[in-house]
Amino acid sequence: MADAIAVLSQKGGTGKTTTVRTLSDVLRRCGLRVLAVDLDPQGNLSDYFDVPPDASPTIAEVLTGGASLRDAIHDDVVPAALSLAEAELQLAGRMGRELALKRALRDVRDDYDLVLVDCPPSLGLLTVNGVVAADHALISAEAQHFALQGVVQVLDMLDVARDLHNERLNWLGVVLNVADMRTVHSRETYAALKEEYGDEVFETTIRASIAYAESAERGVSILDHRPDLGADYVALAGEVLQRLGGFDAARRRLRRLSA
Numbered sequence: 001m002a003d004a005i006a007v008l009s010q011k012g013g014t015g016k017t018t019t020v021r022t023l024s025d026v027l028r029r030c031g032l033r034v035l036a037v038d039l040d041p042q043g044n045l046s047d048y049f050d051v052p053p054d055a056s057p058t059i060a061e062v063l064t065g066g067a068s069l070r071d072a073i074h075d076d077v078v079p080a081a082l083s084l085a086e087a088e089l090q091l092a093g094r095m096g097r098e099l100a101l102k103r104a105l106r107d108v109r110d111d112y113d114l115v116l117v118d119c120p121p122s123l124g125l126l127t128v129n130g131v132v133a134a135d136h137a138l139i140s141a142e143a144q145h146f147a148l149q150g151v152v153q154v155l156d157m158l159d160v161a162r163d164l165h166n167e168r169l170n171w172l173g174v175v176l177n178v179a180d181m182r183t184v185h186s187r188e189t190y191a192a193l194k195e196e197y198g199d200e201v202f203e204t205t206i207r208a209s210i211a212y213a214e215s216a217e218r219g220v221s222i223l224d225h226r227p228d229l230g231a232d233y234v235a236l237a238g239e240v241l242q243r244l245g246g247f248d249a250a251r252r253r254l255r256r257l258s259a
Contacts, residue, residue, distance in 0.1 A: 001109045001110055002033075002035070002109045002110070002111075002112040002113055002114055002115045003113070003114055003115070003135050003136065003244055004105065004109070004114075004115040004116075004117060004133055004134040004135050004136070005114065005115070005116050005117065005134060005135070005136045005137070005138055005172065005240075006117045006119055006127075006130040006131045006133070006134035006136070006137045006138070007019055007020050007023075007116060007117065007118055007119060007137075007138045007140060008119040008127055008130065008131070008137060008138075008139060008140070008154060009119075009121055009139060009140045009141065009142075009150065009154065010121070010122075010123065010150035010151075010153045010154050011121050011142075011150060012121035013121075013142060013178070014121070014140040014141060014142040014150075014177050014178060015140055015142070015177035015178045015206055015212075016118065016119075016121065016140040016177070017040065017044045017045050017048065017118050018048075018212050018216075018222075019138075019140055019175065019177065019206070019233075019236075020036060020045055020116050020117075020118040021036070021045055021048040021049065021221075022221065022222055022223070022230070022233040023116060023233060023236065023237055023240065024036045024116055025221045025223055025233075026223065026230075026233050026234055026237040026254070026257070027113075027114060027237055027241075027250065028076075029223070029253075029257060030237070030250040030251075030253040030254045030257065031249065031250055031253055032113040032114055032247070032250050033076075033111065033112045033113045033114075034076065034112060034113065034114045034115075034116060035073065035076055035077075035078065035108065035111075035112045035114070035115045035116070036049065036076065036077045036078070036115075036116050036118070037059065037077075037078040037101075037115060037116070037117045037118065037130075038059060038077065038078060038079050038080035038118050039059060039080060039084075039101070039117055039118055039119050039120060039126050039127075039129070039130050040080055040084075040118055040119065040120040040121070040126075041080060041081070041082055041083075041084040041085040041088070041120065041126075042080075042082075042120075043079065043080045043081050043082070043084075044118075045077070045079075045080070045118045046077065046079035046080055046081070047216070048216055049075070049077045049079075050219050051074050051075070051077055051079040052074075053081070055074050055079050057071055057072045058072055058078070058079050058080055058081050058083065058084065059072060059078050059079065059080050059084060059087075060080065060081065060083040060084040060086070060087035061087075062078070062100075062101075062104050063084075063087050063088075063091055063100045063101065063104070063129070064087045064090050064091060068104070068107060069104040069105060069107060069108055070107050070108050073108070076112075084126070088124070088125055088126050091125060091129075092125055097125060097129075098125070098128050098129060098132050098161075098164075098165050099129075099132060099165065100129055101117075101129040101130065101132070101133040102129070102132050102133035102166075104133075105133050113247070113250075115134075117130045117133065117134060119131070123153065123154070123157045127157070128157070128161060128165075131157070131158060131161045131166065131169060132161055132165045132166045132169075134166070134169060135168065135169070135170060136169070136170045136171070136172040136244070137154075137158055137169060137170070137171050137172060138172045138173060138174075138175065138240070139151055139154050139155075139171075139173070139174040139175070140174075140175055140177045141174050141175070141176055141177060141189075141193065142176075142177055142178045142179075143176050143177070143178055143179035143180065143185070143186040143189045143190070143205075143208075144185070144189065145185075145189070147176070147189050147192075147193065148189075148192050148193060148196060151174055151193070151196075151197070155171070158171060171200065172240065172243055172244075173197075173200045173201060173202050173239075173243065174193060174197060174200060174201055174202065175201075175202040175204065175205070175206060175236060176189065176190050176193060176201070176202070176205045176206070177205075177206045178206065178208045179205045179206060179207060179208060180207065180208050181205055181207075186205075190205060202236060202239050203235075203239065204232060204235040204236040204239055205232070206232045206233070206236065207229060207232055209226070209229055211225060211226040211229055212229070231258070234254065234257055234258050235258070237254060238251065238254050238255075238258070241254065
């Protein structure tokens with residue numbers, strides 16, 4: 001059964017969606033079967049993967065009971081659209097609303113090694129669905145002054161989700177994203193996170209670059225568009241697999257990819 005990882009942040013602009021897209025790419029190149037679930041009404045992850053804008057059904061129909069998750073998979077991506085915002089409102093009035101994604105995933109978890117869920121940049125019902133359905137949570141934090149505060153808010157939400165709905169939820173760690181480690185500010189942000197959370201902070205930091213927007217516009221993975229930047233995500237994938245445990249064959253392929 002696949003391990004499910006919810007990737008989340010308290011605000012937008014932290015590189016969260018790029019992280020889901022590129023980690024999916026790296027892990028697939030290592031031979032893993034990876035399902036990417038877009039849980040953000042903006043649908044940026046779906047755009048990254050070039051899912052047609054009229055693709056149907058989407059995660060909105062899945063959460064409201066209009067389609068199975070299996071039917072909503074398009075080339076190993078479950079896409080989102082603006083209709084997901086309306087679906088969230090419909091979901092809010094239902095019993096067991098926090099469990100909708102968890103129930104939907106049951107039918108396909110045996111088909112994959114990993115499920116990566118791109119949660120919206122807020123701590124609302126869709127994000128709650130993401131973490132309740134997940135085995136692990138990965139927090140993306142931007143290299144800026146309020147990063148520590150944002151991580152605290154996400155961790156508070158994870159504690160509530162763990163207490164009420166998902167006692168086995170594991171915090172995989174926090175990755176410092178959109179970072180320029182040449183600057184004092186980024187280094188101080190990383191040091192503050194390390195001081196507070198120690199080994200829960202990934203050693204890998206993801207560099208800020210306009211090249212990510214360029215690669216998204218061209219529909220090309222950063223691994224091919226700018227391999228030097230893609231190396232950050234190869235390193236992050238290695239840390240993720242190490243923390244998950246197992247996946248020995250994938251880790252060996254990843255070492256060759258890194259080389």
